[in-house]
Amino acid sequence: MRIRTALAGIALAGAAVLSAALPAQATGSAAEGHSSTTGTAQVLSARLYDGLNYGGASLPVYDDTGCDTDVSLEHSIPNLATSGFDNLTSSARGYANCDVKLFEHINYQGIQSAWFTESPDLGVLSNKVTSAQFS
Numbered sequence: 001m002r003i004r005t006a007l008a009g010i011a012l013a014g015a016a017v018l019s020a021a022l023p024a025q026a027t028g029s030a031a032e033g034h035s036s037t038t039g040t041a042q043v044l045s046a047r048l049y050d051g052l053n054y055g056g057a058s059l060p061v062y063d064d065t066g067c068d069t070d071v072s073l074e075h076s077i078p079n080l081a082t083s084g085f086d087n088l089t090s091s092a093r094g095y096a097n098c099d100v101k102l103f104e105h106i107n108y109q110g111i112q113s114a115w116f117t118e119s120p121d122l123g124v125l126s127n128k129v130t131s132a133q134f135s
């Protein structure tokens, strides 16, 4: 027991010296440790709201990285019923550079909105949104 404690003390001292000598590497491994303990980083990319003007209950939409500036889809939800938010959305907002497109039926069918970043009133799609895309 006493020997083990002594060895652990030496190992700790060695680690402290190593990180002091290599601050850049120590910072890098600290960042890796952070990301592995918290899982994949999640960015809020949009929020769908039950109420008009971004009111009432809302459904946050998370993405690994948010959106970029090209037209490819970063994220999509084929059926909002799986998130408990079917036929509820009345307003919506994109974040993290994301635009939003909403659809009446599952799998991006039926009435569809134009791409938008913010819509305080979804009009004919209000309370009918069942699938969504984010780009």
Ligand SMILES: [Ca+2]
Pocket (backbone or CB within 6 Å): 049, 050, 051, 052, 087, 088, 089, 090, 126, 127
């Ligand atoms: Ca609603």
Ligand SMILES: [Ca+2]
Pocket (backbone or CB within 6 Å): 086, 087, 103, 104, 105, 106, 127, 128, 129, 130
């Ligand atoms: Ca619907």
